[in-house]
Amino acid sequence: MPNLDTSVSASEFESAMDISPPRSGSVECVEDGVGLSNPQLSHGRRQMLDLVNRLHSTGVQVDIDLPQIAVIGSQSAGKSSLIESISGITLPRAAGTCTRCPTECRLSRSEEAWKCIVLLRFITDNKGQPLGQARNEIFGTTIFNKAEVEDRIKRAQRAILNPNKPRKTFLEGDDEDVHDSELSFSNNSVTLQISGPDVADLSFCDLPGLIASVSSSRGNSSDISLVEGLVTSYIKKPSCIILLTVACETDFENQGAHRLAKQYDPEGKRTIGVLTKPDRIPVGEEANWLPFIRNEKEPLENNWYCVKQPSSNDIKQKITWSDARQREDEYFSMTAPWSDLDTMYQKYLRTSNLVERLSSILSDLISKRLPQIQDELEKTIFKAREALSALPKAPSSDPLNEIATLLHVFISDVFQHVEGVSDEDGLLQVIRPAQETFRRHVRSTAPKFHPFERKHGSSKKLTRPKFLANEEEHSEIESEPEDEDYQSDCWSGLSGARVLKKRKRAETDLIFIDDVYDRAHRARTRELPGNYPFVVQETFIAAIIKEWRYPAVVLCKTVHTLILEHCKMLVTKHFAFFGQGTLEQRVKAIVQKHVNECLQRAEERIDWLLKLEDRPFSLNIHYLTDYKYKFLAHYKGLRKKDQKAELMESIESYRPSTSQNTFSRAKTVEPQETGIAKVLSGLAEMGLPGIKPEDISKLLPADRMEHAVVIMADVRAYFQVAYKRFADNVPLAIDYELVRGIERDLLQTLYGRLGINGLEGQRICKELAQENPHIADRREDLQKKLERLQIASSELMHIGA
Structure with a gap:
């Protein structure tokens, strides 16, 4: 079997779905529609289911909350059997095995012959670290025979649980014991792309069963929280319909799935309860489960249902889905206390009634969520573009020219x-x-x-x-x-x-x-x-x-x-x-x-x-001379003022007498001149008129420090210049x-x-232009996110087309 272990995009999924079956060989046909593929479903409902399936195909569910069905329950609660009834395929059912990674079913109605593509969806790397962008790898060739699906799923699950081994090993090798896996559980998933005339337009996921303890030979204590965290990541979303499976062979109080469902849906508005394995109820305890069907115990808005699926032995006997549904109908019609229930409660028995109700709830939820999804898409697209524009400019194809610029x-x-x-x-x-x-x-x-x-x-x-x-x-x-x-x-x-x-x-x-x-x-x-x-x-x-x-x-x-x-x-x-x-x-x-x-x-x-x-x-x-004379006068004046303080004070305080008018001069006798006035008057009489008071200091004997004062004035004036x-x-x-x-x-x-x-x-x-890996990864993530958001928005624009 050739290995087609390659990563593919959402658009490549659609191309892959167009592969035609081989001319030779047989294609298993089912005589009646299975589950939601029932052709009696209304056109409007099918259109809603088809739309949400296309949206899931874009991968946009990682960005916005899309309506989805998640099947949860404790280990061996009958979840896989319920999935088989809806999808029409057989899941691995070997004794002692259980689901150890999510199995997503993406169903699409088609006029072409039935086919299935198995993919591995990785959201974490080999070390368990989250990836910036989910990676999808085709696992093997397209399947045209339903009988081959169980083995391919088993191999795919082993490939998920052994991330460090080549995918080819699991595609072409002999079957190995599941206990030899590197991981006991993984939140990476196996995805089934199924299309055909008898297939519903629907997406749902079978999650690993909740566990209360692990054995010493397999697993570890962290598996408990790992599985619970994985289940929580699905059911915490407001648009997730919780399909809660409870096995009647075990006390209700001992099954933790209900506790988890109630934690995230306390009012029970989006939870549908399913009682499985009613044929294994201990004798005499059947009445203990009837209050659930009557919605008297742990009531849910969409009620509790009871189904009976084929046993492992029935599967080995190659029972058809038609026979399985007939035996289920006979069981509830002929077995007490189920057959004794009032007619109004009979609609909560049998898989067909559950599937019909599930389809109705999902399509109604999709119709209600469409305007919100459109609004969320537009807001998320705007934020993605804003975050992308905030990043540095992407490297140019011509780095030399860019660096020069x-x-x-x-x-x-x-x-x-x-x-x-x-x-x-x-x-x-x-x-x-x-x-x-x-x-x-x-x-x-x-x-x-x-x-x-x-x-x-x-x-x-x-x-x-x-x-x-x-x-x-x-x-x-x-x-x-x-x-x-x-x-x-x-x-x-x-x-x-x-x-x-x-x-x-x-x-x-x-x-x-x-x-x-x-x-x-x-x-x-x-x-x-x-x-x-x-x-x-x-x-x-x-x-x-x-x-x-x-x-x-x-x-x-x-x-x-x-x-x-x-x-x-x-x-x-x-x-x-x-x-x-x-x-x-x-x-x-x-x-x-x-x-x-x-x-x-x-x-x-x-x-x-x-x-x-x-x-x-x-x-x-001019500037130098001017300052020299100014400083010379300043220094000399300070020395004279110090040495001849009285004279200098008299000179500075001298004020000539004001002129008096003729009338006053005639009638008064002028006082005798003294001090500075007398000196100025005497100098005038000697023929030296025009002498100013400040000139009197020049008549004093020369200062012996005259040359030192000149030197000081020279230096100080030159400093100014x-x-x-x-x-x-x-x-x-x-x-x-x-x-x-x-x-x-x-x-x-x-x-x-x-x-x-x-x-x-x-x-x-080129080396200088190499972008920071963190920024490059961030840009790539945002570009992929924007691409899938735009594709999803385009899908919404074609509603009713």
């Missing part, structure tokens, strides 16, 4: 962020605070000149230069050494984070005038008296410039860190959902290396700028080499280091 879009985005985006979290926006911190730090390196001698200078209180208020922010007006406390920018590591801390000024920060004077005298060589070498100013300037390296390097490192974080964010944005993440990781590594190279160039540029500042220089003569120049040039250099530098040549760098332009470009792109 991704790279170009990424570069365009990088360029846009480098140029600036209107977003508070934009690259330029997050860099700006670090630039401001750098400027403040450089600004804080201004020399702290103190125009007083060290021995008593630290006690002197100085005023801030008012002329700096026009150029600096209010919070950054220079604090001269007189201030006891001052604000300084303290940097945390290389992050660029600035914390303003108030600290006590150390006396070593102050540069007293006598220190400047002593240094100037020590530096003199061949200069004429009163002249000092420029090296003094250079020494002070060099000490200041030396302090600029640290904040410049910190700014560079900070911008580098911010750019790396921003670039990683952009890489994730553009490449996170491509392939298995390999492209994202490689692009990140390449971009990081590229940014590091930009950092190196920026640091070299900073070194170059610092070297430029090695020699004091400026062509901004140099620090502003440096505070601009460093951020500009970093912007050019590091910020704008990341976009420069980045595309060529990515192409080159990814290797996608070389001879191996196609292969590399």
